[in-house]
Amino acid sequence: MQVTGTVLTTRRVDAYHALTVVAPGIAERHRPGHFVSVAVGGAHSSMVTRRALTVHDVKADYGGTVELVFTVRGPGTAWLAERRARDTLDLVGPLGRPFPLPRDPVHCVLVGAEYGSAVLFPLADMLLERGCRVDFVLGAASADRVFGAMRARRLAETTTLTTEDGSLGLRGRVTDALPSVIADTRADAVYACGPMESLRAVTAVAMEFDIPVQVAVEESMACGIGVCMTCVLPVIGDDGATRMVRACAEGPVFRGERVRFEDVGTIPFDALGAPGGGARHAG
Amino acid sequence: MAVAVDMRTFLAHVELANPVTTAAGCASAGRELAQFFDLHRLGALTTRSVTMAPRAGRPTPRMAETPSGMLNAVGLQGPGIDVFLERELPWLAQRGIRTIVSIGGGSVAEYSELARRLADAPGVTALEVNLSCPNMEDRGRVFAREGGTAAEVIASVRSIMRYDVPVVAKLAPDVADIVAVARSCVDAGADALCMINNPLGMAIDTETLRPSLAAVTGGLSGPAILPLAVRCVWQVHAALPGVPLIGVGGVMTGRDAFQLVLAGACAVGVGTALFNDPYACLRIERELEDLLQARGFQRLADAVGLAHRPPGGAARHLLVDTEESTS
Numbered sequence: 001m002q003v004t005g006t007v008l009t010t011r012r013v014d015a016y017h018a019l020t021v022v023a024p025g026i027a028e029r030h031r032p033g034h035f036v037s038v039a040v041g042g043a044h045s046s047m048v049t050r051r052a053l054t055v056h057d058v059k060a061d062y063g064g065t066v067e068l069v070f071t072v073r074g075p076g077t078a079w080l081a082e083r084r085a086r087d088t089l090d091l092v093g094p095l096g097r098p099f100p101l102p103r104d105p106v107h108c109v110l111v112g113a114e115y116g117s118a119v120l121f122p123l124a125d126m127l128l129e130r131g132c133r134v135d136f137v138l139g140a141a142s143a144d145r146v147f148g149a150m151r152a153r154r155l156a157e158t159t160t161l162t163t164e165d166g167s168l169g170l171r172g173r174v175t176d177a178l179p180s181v182i183a184d185t186r187a188d189a190v191y192a193c194g195p196m197e198s199l200r201a202v203t204a205v206a207m208e209f210d211i212p213v214q215v216a217v218e219e220s221m222a223c224g225i226g227v228c229m230t231c232v233l234p235v236i237g238d239d240g241a242t243r244m245v246r247a248c249a250e251g252p253v254f255r256g257e258r259v260r261f262e263d264v265g266t267i268p269f270d271a272l273g274a275p276g277g278g279a280r281h282a283g
Numbered sequence: 284m285a286v287a288v289d290m291r292t293f294l295a296h297v298e299l300a301n302p303v304t305t306a307a308g309c310a311s312a313g314r315e316l317a318q319f320f321d322l323h324r325l326g327a328l329t330t331r332s333v334t335m336a337p338r339a340g341r342p343t344p345r346m347a348e349t350p351s352g353m354l355n356a357v358g359l360q361g362p363g364i365d366v367f368l369e370r371e372l373p374w375l376a377q378r379g380i381r382t383i384v385s386i387g388g389g390s391v392a393e394y395s396e397l398a399r400r401l402a403d404a405p406g407v408t409a410l411e412v413n414l415s416c417p418n419m420e421d422r423g424r425v426f427a428r429e430g431g432t433a434a435e436v437i438a439s440v441r442s443i444m445r446y447d448v449p450v451v452a453k454l455a456p457d458v459a460d461i462v463a464v465a466r467s468c469v470d471a472g473a474d475a476l477c478m479i480n481n482p483l484g485m486a487i488d489t490e491t492l493r494p495s496l497a498a499v500t501g502g503l504s505g506p507a508i509l510p511l512a513v514r515c516v517w518q519v520h521a522a523l524p525g526v527p528l529i530g531v532g533g534v535m536t537g538r539d540a541f542q543l544v545l546a547g548a549c550a551v552g553v554g555t556a557l558f559n560d561p562y563a564c565l566r567i568e569r570e571l572e573d574l575l576q577a578r579g580f581q582r583l584a585d586a587v588g589l590a591h592r593p594p595g596g597a598a599r600h601l602l603v604d605t606e607e608s609t610s
């Protein structure tokens with residue numbers, strides 16, 4: 001659904017920006033893993049595509065609020081970073097398919113790289129409600145880009161932090177710490193969000209331990225509702241066939257082992273409808 | 284309170300309840316938008332261009348935002364005609380949604396085969412032929428740039444489709460003479476024309492120092508191309524005043540749609556605006572109706588091509604001078 005949300009508060013979280021927006025309807029329907037899209041630049045904006053944003057927190061206050069986390073990457077997110085309390089935002093959501101939740105109170109490791117961590121907090125709340133054990137591994141290039149370390153420490157049994165420059169926690173990447181966390185916590189499942197490269201590496205680790213891994217991908221998209229076909233990636237279906245599926249509609253959450261990470265950014269030759277795969281082509 | 288404007292329009296002999304349609308490739312086959320509003324409120328739903336075989340499309344990145352627009356290189360990703368006929372068209376037909384089916388092919392034979400598959404399918408309100416596809420039999424030269432091959436495609440498709448299903452030729456703007464291509468298509472039997480498809484553009488990423496799109500070039504859409512669409516509709520309406528035109532390109536507001544109507548379009552397609560606002564078609568239709576009403580029009584049909592009247596000619600419809608009309 002589309003909602004004109006009102007900005008309640010804004011804050012800087014280290015290298016990131018967070019906006020809390022009153023968005024009734026979106027907040028109450030939100031499930032962990034869902035995202036929202038926002039129009040940027042105001043009424044006569046020259047920016048025509050929407051920005052997909054991660055939801056860090058959902059509250060019932062003021063009829064329902066969502067906290068959106070982003071990093072400034074271009075003029076659209078720069079505009080968002082300039083929003084102040086009482087400004088309005090055009091939001092559409094909740095979008096995409098949320099994280100599937102375990103039926104039993106299992107042990108879950110939640111892995112977040114960069115601000116991908118944000119989406120894991122509503123998930124952690126839900127897992128804890130179900131009696132799951134939650135452990136966090138959060139990482140980034142440097143300390144100011146590790147998102148949510150404090151909140152993770154409050155929520156989780158253990159929180160392991162990694163930075164590539166060693167400015168916080170262990171020096172290295174999340175996947176350097178992940179095997180021992182999985183082993184120590186006797187984890188039953190892994191959830192991850194972050195750049196494609198870290199999702200690839202997290203999936204490889206989980207597969208080594210032979211435990212299920214759910215990843216939330218961050219693909220750039222124009223519409224967020226499944227009509228523009230620009231956010232596709234190669235994913236293996238239940239029938240074993242690879243299809244170019246939409247991150248916004250079939251995702252953003254996928255079973256890690258189903259995503260062909262090595263082939264993201266290409267059309268694998270064996271994908272359904274790939275050029276030369278028996279398909280004659282037009283257009 | 285003024286009387287409501289009669290927004291009905293005709294694509295050849297087919298009546299649409301209002302002139303606003305989705306643009307091909309920008310609303311998939313309808314289901315996604317149906318989560319937001321009742322598709323019956325559209326003048327018509329235009330599908331993505333359906334191809335014979337399933338197509339995986341182009342590699343990513345497929346999209347780059349550009350000033351007042353965007354580039355796309357989707358490459359006609361879709362499940363192919365079998366799945367379209369099994370699942371997508373019946374879903375639309377069962378609901379009685381006015382549907383313009385767009386087709387795309389790589390040869391005259393492929394377009395013809397698509398027409399044959401669609402000829403007896405229930406639920407095809409009109410057939411739109413996307414001519415902005417490379418001709419595999421002519422070194423990949425785009426059909427829409429060659430009046431001759433475009434006409435061949437249209438003549439063949441027209442001969443296959445039932446007489447009561449209008450065939451619409453969708454034209455590209457980046458051609459030397461759009462009127463010549465339009466005329467070839469009409470002479471070949473096109474009942475209506477749709478314009479414009481995306482002109483080709485390109486953007487370069489100044490961080491990676493590489494083209495922004497994996498396909499290097501892509502189709503430009505959005506407000507940046509509205510003036511191009513207005514010009515094409517204007518020129519073709521001037522040359523072929525009796526031919527129904529669907530104006531497409533950069534329509535974000537009712538005022539944009541109104542420009543295309545005044546230039547000669549009897550229907551208006553909305554593409555990129557849907558990415559920004561899933562309700563764009565409904566909003567644009569309402570805004571267009573308000574603009575017509577504010578100017579004293581009782582029927583949309585009276586505004587079609589009105590800008591072609593000689594300067595100083597009686598502005599018989601301008602009963603009220605609104606503030607907006609001077610902006």
Ligand SMILES: Cc1cc2nc3c(=O)[nH]c(=O)nc-3n(C[C@H](O)[C@H](O)[C@H](O)COP(=O)(O)O)c2cc1C
Pocket residue numbers: 228229306307308309331332355357359385413453479480481502503504505506508531532533534552553554555556
């Ligand atoms: C992502 C995308 C996909 C498109 N796919 C098709 C298509 O399958 N067939 C077609 O005839 N036109 C296609 N188009 C062109 C649109 O129908 C339309 O002609 C063009 O985008 C200009 O309108 P707009 O500025 O309102 O988007 C596509 C455009 C976009 C942006």
